[in-house]
């Protein structure tokens with residue numbers, strides 16, 4: 337299906353409202369025509385000094401059209417704005433819903449600024465598809481039919497002449513503008529996206545930019561893109577100005593031509609003299625319908641370019657597919673994998689190869705290994721962010737591919753090294769895990785995550801704003817909020833992904849004591865570089881280059897004097 341048809345399909349749920357807006361647009365221009373033509377008739381007729389009774393119909397007509405024009409204009413604006421805003425909100429929800437299942441696997445190559453640009457600017461551009469591409473030509477066609485019927489009541493010659501100028505203004509001129517401004521709409525969408533992506537990137541990395549003295553370079557880059565955008569906007573403005581002037585010129589040529597052709601017809605008596613001004617003013621008032629058409633193709637090109645960017649995301653198939661017949665959520669929570677193998681890029685090396693592990697319900701297993709060994713990949717597969725290619729993962733005896741990804745994720749709480757905290761209050765950040773949590777539940781998790789002393793010292797308690805990414809908090813406080821969140825979620829399975837990495841020894845101990853609380857009664861998988869505190873785990877899996885190198889308790893692995901022993905020795909030397 338072409339992008340145009342897909343776009344039409346996308347806006348089609350509002351076709352009834354759109355038709356109402358088009359009809360009201362037609363009635364507005366129609367009333368304007370009625371107003372000017374009856375006024376012209378009234379003035380011409382009045383010049384002949386008839387009785388007032390003879391003028392009554394025209395007087396009433398002028399009043400009626402004068403009021404109708406204002407009422408229809410108001411209703412047309414109301415309907416077209418209503419439909420535009422409904423459309424925009426529907427498009428944003430549609431795009432977000434299509435994007436969500438793609439995270440994180442399919443979106444990892446996308447720039448966050450570029451995605452923002454798609455959901456904000458590109459969707460915004462699409463409002464023109466209805467407002468400036470679909471509606472004005474429909475109104476113009478209706479007005480053309482009205483005016484052809486009108487002029488044909490007087491003379492066929494006039495009808496052809498009117499048709500000629502209307503087609504010039506409504507079709508030839510827009511096509512000419514399209515030829516001159518070809519590519520402008522597409523470039524505008526692309527440069528706007530580039531600008532947004534650059535700005536978001538610069539804002540996110542502002543600290544690094546300042547620290548590495550790159551402020552000047554970034555500013556130059558932004559002003560260079562901004563220059564491109566301004567130049568494109570300038571070209572569009574020139575084009576729009578030119579189109580408007582040519583449109584006005586065509587309208588006045590039409591007016592003069594109609595007059596030149598009508599005067600002999602009035603002289604010969606084929607047309608009554610009182611209609612001369614009516615015919616001329618009919619042109620002026622009806623050309624309002626083609627006033628918006630010259631840039632139609634420009635807006636069409638811009639809309640199609642924006643739609644293409646949106647469709648390129650929405651047409652992407654998620655890496656993980658929902659099962660046709662999902663099985664019910666298991667009621668036991670032991671985890672085991674059988675011959676699990678996975679590669680991010682099917683042709684390249686395995687990130688995990690032939691992994692067999694078993695964690696009984698409530699068991700605690702640590703996964704250790706050097707950087708790049710495949711620890712985070714294991715989590716990605718457990719959470720079904722990616723689907724494995726070989727082997728299987730069972731949860732409570734059910735293959736996780738048979739579970740709905742959302743249902744599976746409800747069963748798992750993750751405390752990662754960098755948990756995202758939103759720029760809002762501590763309370764709101766906690767409620768993310770359970771929006772319906774009561775004040776008692778919140779107080780309980782805050783206490784168990786060892787956060788109560790800290791929160792009590794804050795002037796606004798848990799209503800304190802923590803800034804972008806929680807920048808007003810220390811690393812330990814951030815991790816304890818993440819732990820409180822996981823406690824609130826109360827999922828039966830817990831994944832700790834480098835949860836204490838980057839913390840100093842004292843803070844690490846404090847956070848670990850909160851983690852001990854969190855681990856109670858849950859099936860736990862702990863991924864870590866650091867080999868401290870692993871005595872408390874039931875089993876340790878040592879991954880190396882995607883393979884299971886060793887497996888056992890802390891004591892057993894030290895006795896084996898293999899990779900784990902070497903890693904442990906090394907970490908002890910570093911600590912000393």
Ligand SMILES: Nc1ncnc2c1ncn2[C@@H]1O[C@H](COP(=O)(O)OP(=O)(O)OP(=O)(O)O)[C@@H](O)[C@H]1O
Pocket residue numbers: 444680681687705706707708709710711712713714865
């Ligand atoms: N999203 C991804 N796309 C493609 N390859 C990836 C992706 N994530 C990880 N990899 C690759 O998979 C392999 C395993 O990476 P993984 O992140 O699982 O290791 P890790 O043990 O968690 O490392 P670290 O301790 O440094 O976080 C690496 O070779 C890595 O380059």
